[in-house]
Amino acid sequence: MIQLQNVTKVYPGGNKALSDVTLRINKGEFVFLVGPSGAGKSTLTKLLYREELPSRGQIIFNGKNVVRMRQKDIPYLRRKIGMVFQDFRLLSQKTVAENVAFALEVTGASNREIKKTVPAVLSMVGLAEKAGVFPGHLSGGEQQRVCVARAIVNNPILIIADEPTGNLDPETSWELMKLFKEINRRGTTIIMATHAWDIVNAMKKRVVELTGGKIVRDEEEGAYRYED
């Protein structure tokens, strides 16, 4: 489903974030991206949703060439990808339900569809009774679950989570991972960039390790251990 072919990314100013990366991810996989800060994890995810363009190489997502994609097609690419960020990126002046509904509104979904889908997704992430609350009145874990609800409400085929547990305590992190596991079990591909070694070790999923912009390890049921 995702294919990166000899992808190199050099930022303006000469900072080389990725160097000749070739990676293939199949539908339904759960992939951890690990490695030290600045290894290129975030850059790799940004290339997938066309936040950044590679300097060299090709990227195929869901049968379409992301690099050659025209500007006006980018929104439709992003509707197939759910995003979860470390800093949540929720709208503070909208309620939980409105934040989730917003993801449907930008795609032009009907009111009926929104009314039907949003409560279902909120109950799936366990926030049904918080629908009318503003994000500022929620705990970090609850806010991140709102983000997950927003990411999955469009039925994306891929979830990209960039250090989703970075602002959460261990217990809340595990709640979130259960949620991701469930989403993955239903067939959605998940790519998660993380520093949380305990989570990676316990989940026993595919681990892709980046160091200095290069893939140094790629193994099924891998563990974190990039220090050794």
Add this chain to the structure above:
Amino acid sequence: MRIKTISYYFREAFQSVVRNSWISIASIGVVAVSLLILGSSMLLVMNANNIAANLESSVEISVFLKDQTTPDQIKDLENKIRAMPEVTQVVFISKQQALEEMKESFGDKKDILSGLEEKNPLPDTLRIKTITAGQVAPLAGEFESFAQVDQVRYGQGVVEKLLAMSKWVRAAGLATMILLGIAAVFLIATTIRLSVYARRKEIGIMKFLGATDWFVRFPFILEGMVLGLAGSLIAVLVVYFGYLSLIGNIQLSLPFMQLVTDRDLIKPLMGGLIGLGLIIGATGSLISMRRFLRA
């Protein structure tokens, strides 16, 4: 476009106006002040033009005929002049009529003129009006070459000065309007940029959620238009009622001033101001949005 999406646009635009109420009030104020100045200067130009046009239309050429001209020659000359395309009116004033007019203008001192009836020194005169004041000077030159014509008078110098002034007022008014219009667009662009900047996080979220550029842009354009409309309505109300009460006062104290009072002339100007407010708001938003979308 779906009804649902349209209602989303309007909801977002109005919510944003309410939420960013201070920035919104600033924007409305800027539009109102700009259009107020614009509207007032337009009314000034309209009135300057009106006064100039009135003065222009009152300019006429007096052609004094030689004493020995026969009535037949006068008739011929009158017909010849009337046939000219620039001429709108030819009036023949005989020596006797000229004297009567003069007596009238002297009022109760008309005795001074008694005795002139026997040997009237005033010439027969043709008074000619033209379509525009610009035609007066060349036409007067032409009349001077006619055999029966003794002298041509048309307030030489005054017409030229009046025309130059009228032209100058028009040019200065137009330049002021254009400059103020541009200034208004950029002031709106700046204030809407503040509003966009205040919501840059929201724009970022919309973009990663897969919103199209137009979907992101449209509520802001609508917001700009709402602000432009509000500002222009304030300006229109102030200019319209202010002007009506002003001309009411002027007509009482200075009745000879020829002001534009025709509401059918003022109303399109007010409609134009509202339209301009909408355009200014939309243009300002578009300018502000360009930078935020191409990221």
